[in-house]
Amino acid sequence: MRPLAQIAHLWSALLLGAALLLALSMLVSLCFGAVVFSPANLWAWLTGSADAQAQLILGQLRLPRTLLAALVGGLLAVCGTATQGLFRNSLADPSLIGVSAGAAAGASGVIVLLNDVQWSLWGLSLVSLGAFAGGLLVVLLVYRLASTATGTSVVTMLLAGMAFTFLAGALTSLLEFFADNEMLRRISLWRMGGLDGADNLRVGLLALVTGAVVLVLLRQRRALNALLLGESEARHLGVDVQRLQRTVIVCVALGMGVAVAAAGTIAFIGLVVPHIVRMLVGPDHRYVLPLSGFVGATLLVLADTFARSLISPTELPVGLVTAFIGAPVFISLLRQRRYQGIGG
Amino acid sequence: MANPVLEVRQASVTLDGVERLREVSFSLTPGEMAVIIGPNGAGKTSLLRLVAGELAASAGTVYLAGKESVQWSLAQRARQFAVLPQTSSLNFPFTVAEVVALGRSPHSTGQQLDAEIVAAALDAVDMTHLRDRLYTHLSGGEKQRAHLARVMAQIWRAEDAGERLLLLDEPTASLDLGHQQQLMQRVRDFAAQGVAVLLVLHDLNLALSFADRLLVLQEGRLIADGPSAEVLSPELLRRLFGASAELFHHPRTGRPIVLL
Numbered sequence: 001m002r003p004l005a006q007i008a009h010l011w012s013a014l015l016l017g018a019a020l021l022l023a024l025s026m027l028v029s030l031c032f033g034a035v036v037f038s039p040a041n042l043w044a045w046l047t048g049s050a051d052a053q054a055q056l057i058l059g060q061l062r063l064p065r066t067l068l069a070a071l072v073g074g075l076l077a078v079c080g081t082a083t084q085g086l087f088r089n090s091l092a093d094p095s096l097i098g099v100s101a102g103a104a105a106g107a108s109g110v111i112v113l114l115n116d117v118q119w120s121l122w123g124l125s126l127v128s129l130g131a132f133a134g135g136l137l138v139v140l141l142v143y144r145l146a147s148t149a150t151g152t153s154v155v156t157m158l159l160a161g162m163a164f165t166f167l168a169g170a171l172t173s174l175l176e177f178f179a180d181n182e183m184l185r186r187i188s189l190w191r192m193g194g195l196d197g198a199d200n201l202r203v204g205l206l207a208l209v210t211g212a213v214v215l216v217l218l219r220q221r222r223a224l225n226a227l228l229l230g231e232s233e234a235r236h237l238g239v240d241v242q243r244l245q246r247t248v249i250v251c252v253a254l255g256m257g258v259a260v261a262a263a264g265t266i267a268f269i270g271l272v273v274p275h276i277v278r279m280l281v282g283p284d285h286r287y288v289l290p291l292s293g294f295v296g297a298t299l300l301v302l303a304d305t306f307a308r309s310l311i312s313p314t315e316l317p318v319g320l321v322t323a324f325i326g327a328p329v330f331i332s333l334l335r336q337r338r339y340q341g342i343g344g
Numbered sequence: 345m346a347n348p349v350l351e352v353r354q355a356s357v358t359l360d361g362v363e364r365l366r367e368v369s370f371s372l373t374p375g376e377m378a379v380i381i382g383p384n385g386a387g388k389t390s391l392l393r394l395v396a397g398e399l400a401a402s403a404g405t406v407y408l409a410g411k412e413s414v415q416w417s418l419a420q421r422a423r424q425f426a427v428l429p430q431t432s433s434l435n436f437p438f439t440v441a442e443v444v445a446l447g448r449s450p451h452s453t454g455q456q457l458d459a460e461i462v463a464a465a466l467d468a469v470d471m472t473h474l475r476d477r478l479y480t481h482l483s484g485g486e487k488q489r490a491h492l493a494r495v496m497a498q499i500w501r502a503e504d505a506g507e508r509l510l511l512l513d514e515p516t517a518s519l520d521l522g523h524q525q526q527l528m529q530r531v532r533d534f535a536a537q538g539v540a541v542l543l544v545l546h547d548l549n550l551a552l553s554f555a556d557r558l559l560v561l562q563e564g565r566l567i568a569d570g571p572s573a574e575v576l577s578p579e580l581l582r583r584l585f586g587a588s589a590e591l592f593h594h595p596r597t598g599r600p601i602v603l604l
Contacts, residue, residue, distance in 0.1 A: 088433065088436075089435075090435075090436065120579070180446060222449050225446060226446055226449050226451065227433050228434060228436045228438070229432060229433075229443075229446060230429070230433050230434065232427075232429065232433055233427075233429060233432065235398075235418060235423060236396065236421075236425075236427040237422050237428065237446065237447070237449050237450055237498070238418050238419040238420075238421065238422030238423070238449070238450040239418070240418055278437070282437060282438060282439065282442065283436035283437060283438055284442065319587070322437070
């Protein structure tokens with residue numbers, strides 16, 4: 001038995017609850033930071049009667065940042081859910097197919113080789129674009145390597161992902177070897193992930209991509225459920241497995257690429273959130289996809305609030321915070337999985 | 345005689361340069377239950393996979409409900425023809441009822457009806473009391489029965505499936521004696537509702553006690569096809585398995601029994 005056995009009856013209440021939780025966490029996120037606002041201040045800002053400084057901090061800095069955190073968190077969790085469905089393994093993670101390593105190599109390449117170029121596109125800096133290109137390139141190569149005329153081998157994809165992760169890692173190390181101290185600092189900070197530099201343009205881009213990825217994946221929910229049975233079983237249930245795999249890979253590559261470009265590598269959201277949600281409502285993608293999105297968004301908003309307030313005015317990289325929260329949660333999940341019926 | 349649900353005409357299958365099936369021909373009518381037997385490597389699984397559409401015929405044709413197999417779309421196929429593989433690699437904690445409900449995914453018959461069919465299919469395999477249990481907590485035999493219920497649910501109603509065919513690849517492999525019999529009886533009952541059933545079995549006696557018809561394969565050729573009592577002889581068994589065996593008749597049912 002699972003905690004929410006009669007999920008179908010509770011579903012709308014559950015979704016509403018998750019949305020409210022996200023809204024609450026975003027309000028908390030708006031209040032805390034280097035300058036702390038009271039709910040009364042927030043209200044004043046909403047009604048337009050706040051002073052200029054509060055207007056600036058909340059409207060120009062904290063709101064875009066909170067929105068960005070929610071979008072990136074949701075996107076990471078949804079991409080994680082889809083990857084675990086694709087690999088039919090609840091311990092899979094998008095970084096398995098080399099997205100993160102490729103993105104790190106791309107970002108390092110830009111930091112070291114194009115250090116003096118100041119240029120940006122749609123609110124993304126050149127470093128972000130390098131990360132996006134690197135991540136996408138690796139996924140493309142991994143997918144090409146694993147695909148033959150007869151279909152895509154998921155096992156080959158995993159192995160190819162490992163190989164390209166090593167290759168990209170070696171490339172990053174090589175770049176670091178030639179980098180000066182300032183570049184090294186930038187590379188290592190980028191790798192820890194951060195949501196600073198959020199602006200309306202970036203939020204808009206993320207909203208667009210997140211919306212598209214979630215919609216496309218949600219349309220595949222039945223097929224994704226059938227795929228959990230196995231590839232040939234899914235085919236016998238009428239699922240065009242190759243097309244499904246391609247759709248999921250494109251969505252994950254796009255989603256992860258944009259998330260990494262906007263916020264660097266943020267660990268564990270994509271791995272832990274779908275896992276927890278599945279423990280609660282079971283593996284049906286109809287429920288897991290949207291709920292993971294809300295939970296991932298809530299988690300990253302809270303983690304970012306924490307990262308901004310803990311040692312303010314200095315900020316901790318948010319990727320560090322999620323790793324410090326995520327790793328122990330994951331370890332305790334592994335210890336319990338025998339009792340929770342979580343497949344390996 | 346009714347129109348065949350399945351007709352295999354002079355079909356050959358070549359896989360990696362090796363000829364697995366050679367000019368196999370037979371047909372199956374609704375309600376008929378045929379068992380494929382033969383030694384290892386005789387092409388039993390290849391034949392099943394050919395019919396299931398997983399392998400393409402290098403020569404000859406497979407007709408499903410009168411239409412060439414290759415002309416069926418995946419979605420159409422899934423509504424009428426169900427396949428139960430030997431083992432399943434599902435390792436996500438669906439409940440038993442949810443696993444069975446996956447069988448309804450090719451249809452859009454509505455939640456209400458699907459729920460009724462899932463309940464009926466669970467009842468048919470005696471798993472109603474396990475419906476809320478997590479699949480990952482089941483024993484091997486229970487998992488197999490859950491999947492049987494799933495493929496039965498997939499082609500449960502003639503109204504939305506039309507002519508129906510169920511393919512089973514060694515469905516009793518992981519079951520104990522009692523559950524082997526139980527499962528075969530369930531499949532028989534299902535066939536009696538007008539579903540053509542084609543299955544691969546290793547256990548000859550199990551095949552003899554439940555099948556209307558035996559399809560005997562040797563080195564990719566169909567060497568015998570007919571009612572089990574007529575087809576099976578000590579000579580055939582020696583030829584097939586190189587084992588000396590005696591044939592008896594069941595004192596009550598009169599069905600043949602093989603004793604090694």
